[in-house]
Amino acid sequence: MPGTNLTREEAQQRAKLLTVDSYEIDLDLSGAQEGGTYRSVTTVRFDVAETGGESFIDLVAPTVHEVTLNGDSLDPDEVFADSRIALSGLLEGRNVLRVVADCAYTNTGEGLHRFVDPVDEQAYLYTQFEVPDARRVFASFEQPDLKATFQFTVKAPSGWTVVSNSPTPEPTDALPDVWQFEPTPRISTYITALIVGPYTSVHSVYEKDGQSVPLGIYCRPSLAEFLDSDAIFEVTRQGFDWFQEKFDYAYPFKKYDQLFVPEFNAGAMENAGAVTIRDQYVFRSKVTDAAYETRAETILHELAHMWFGDLVTMEWWNDLWLNESFATYTSIACQAYAPDSRWPQSWTAFANSMKTWAYRQDQLPSTHPIMAEIRDLDDVLVNFDGITYAKGASVLKQLVAYVGMDAFFAGVQAYFKRHAFGNTRLSDLLGALEETSGRDLGLWSQKWLQTAGINVLRPEIETGADGVVTSFAIRQEAPALPAGAKGEPTLRPHRIAVGLYDLDEASGKLVRGERVELDVDGELTAVPQLVGKRRPDVVLLNDDDLSYAKVRLDEQSLAFVTEHLGDFEASLPRALCWASAWDMTRDAELPTRDYLSLVLSGIGKESDIGVVQSLHRQVKLAIDLYADPAAREALLTRWTDATLAHLRTAEAGSDHQLAWARAFAVTARTPEQLDLLEALLEGTQTIEGLAVDTELRWAFVQRLAAVGRFDEAEIGGEYQRDRTAAGERHAATARAARPTAEAKAEAWASVVESDKLPNAVQEAVIGGFVQTDQRDLLAPYTDRYFDVVKDVWDSRSHEIAQQIAIGLYPAVQVSEETLRKTDAWLTSAEPNAALRRLVSEARSGVERALKAQAADAR
Secondary structure (H helix, E strand, C coil), rough: CCCCCEEEEHHHHHHHHHEEEEEEEEEEECCCCCCCCCEEEEEEEEEEECCCEEEECCCCCEEEEEEEEEEEEEEEEHEECCEEEEEEEECCCCEEEEEEEEEECCCCEEEEEEEEECCCCCCCEEEEEECCCHHHHHCCCCCCCCCCEEEEEECCCCCCCEEECCCCCCCCCCCCCCCECCEEEEEEEEHEEEEEEEEEEEEEEEEEEEEEEEEEECCHHHHHHCCCHHHHHHHHHHHHHHEEEEEEEECCCCCEEEECCCCCCEEECCCCCCEEEEEHHHCCCCCHHHHHHHHHHHHHHHHCCEEEECCEEEECCCHHHHHHHHHHHHHHHHHHCCCCCCCCCHHHHHHHHHHHHHHCCCCCCCCCCCCCCCCCCCHHHCCCHHHHHHHHHHHHHHHHHHHHHHHHHHHHHHHHHHHHEECCCHHHHHHHHHHHHHHHHHHHHHHHHHCCCEEEECCCCCECCCCCEEEEEEEEEECCCCCCCCCCCCCEEEEEEEEEEEECEEEEECCCCCCEEEEEEECEEEEEHCCEEEEECECCCEECCCCCECCCCCCHHHHHHHHHHHHCCHHHHHHHHHHHHHHHHHHHCCHHHHHHHHHHHHHCCCCHHHHHHHHHHHHHHHHHHHHHHHHHHHHHHHHHHHHHHHHHHHHCCCCHHHHHHHHHHHHHCHHHHHHHHHHHHHCCCCCCCCCHHHHHHHHHHHHHCCCCCCCHHHHHHHHHHHHHHHHHHHHHHHHCCCCCCCHHHHHHHHHCCCCCCCCCHHHHHHHHHCCCCHHHHCCCCCHHHHHHHHHHHHCCHHHHHHHHHHHHCCCCCCCEEEEEEHHHHHHHHHHHHHHHHHHHHHHHHHHHHHHHHHHHHH
């Protein structure tokens, strides 16, 4: 039985038989305040290629009351099973199907999510349909290539806000609680949307050259005081300007709303004209500029999807990577190149965060080609990963370098015009790019998109006694793929730059004196342009981060960078060197103790706050998981002392001061350090410029709970100061973090033995439960994890089950015993492919940590 799955073959057969014309969807959400279920009535008009054909429509619902096909009533008990309504005896030409069902509100972030704000005790609803969850709200042919128009009619409490893909209509005097929307253009089911509740909003208009697009920003009233709508509108307008110029295609929908919604599983979702965004991006407390940059990238990413994904949509989920990679690449490019951008250094953030995610994902046993084989929905649900987003975007950046930016966007323009409101495959885009660039992309596509793994690039430099380069070549390696991964190591063509850097005596900065751009292919590529030149202090391969590859420094450059990493004048080469050092640490080439020394020697000079915050996370992770256990406490002491020293000396009120305060809070350990956290909370001590605001208070409370200083009285007291949804989550994390057997048992039971927690609260509990300095306390849960994870996977929704499978895996128990228990479970439990993948990835982390610990102990 299919359960809730759908195979690619089934989707292809259905697409051959059916052409869907329109949906009329009538939802009665008047009981949303109470929850439970709601009435869903769907009328679908579709054409069938042949008489007598059989197919099915998708629906996940507790009850189906009526099924009427071409006027004939069908017995729901006979035709509805396994999330499908069987449709037989279809007529050639037009068919009309009407389905009446009771659908359920969810608290998992899938389908129609219902949340009650503890501040005003009002219900707030929003839909999340990607990948296959429109069927939780209305009967639908749930696949991206069966596009149609959608007309929503919604009954909701009078006075509420109702937003969908089409502009919001005014209810009539006769029906003050009914909103009848105009039909959408032809779009896919997964980008339809409804957002319903007493949301508050701010409105503006994007106007240019006679074009006028209404803009809206929405959030809950309890967040309204924190909504910086001017900044959000500014980024949005910048995106409209840049994308419409580069795409040469006007924004394709009638309005553009951005809705900050609660308990959202992802960063945001590109619903056509009605983008939903996690409301943690409405900042309640001071954050660093890196958070604003990330939010802006998210806003631009979703806006780019209005063209790439919504206007032109993938035929099947194997091209999900192209959808996400294009939005990621163009959002970063917009930040980097748009006039008056606040973040022209955005490629530094990309190298620092997105690419490290890609490199990590590409070294797991589940690594796969960018263009993955997506056999069914189960495959795609676990494929929203670092390859789909970050490696794909890295390779698109490489493609732009390969064909040229002008040719790239000329091809994109032709692609949009040719396929507007249709569905495509990768070959359609590559064909357009070949036309505009004159490049044959067949071999490039085969090597970059259809193979897995990372290449390593190393310089091979010979110099004479006078320091002049006599030979320069770039060696490319294709390391063996991780055990269990499919495919073969592959050497690829790379378009890269080589940067030559010298220390400027006057400024003390490492400055690029020369840059050479070239194609690297095969095992060894000579670089004759550099022969005869004086050897610089540092040779940096893949300068400007054009390609996707691990880069290693030659011995002389590495020694110089170790002493002067913080001295690079530009932020991007610093980020590339930091990333290389982190990669070497993860690969057990650089001991954790040496990585810590490198960071401590250079981080004080690092101006990019996003890089600083990444280094904070990476150092803590390295010490917790990659350090020799016998040396761990000494390294933690060294790091914690450094965080406090930097906190005290950072510029008052600066982003760096806030970042160091958070880093200190995560690792404070001595009685004196914990006394300081308490004193900062109580206000009996202050640090000039440091605002101990709501979010920072919770960071301190959570650490004090994790070390046993705070218990329910203090946690509950802090929640009384912050009786909000965010406060509930923070309190849940703090309770789960307490170092007692009772606290751990309570947290475990709330997640594993009950299914009542909403998605966001469950995530918060898991985050508190797992504490790296509570290994002994958590040890009994290794066996318990393997006892329950398969049952959890089989009984919970995908998002909820994935949180548990990943979050509760015993990753902090770095031992051969953990590997043995994992292997035994993988053999005996016979999990499905999706769960097997997640557990195998977690196992790989333990295996990597063991190798790194051994390297650090040598």
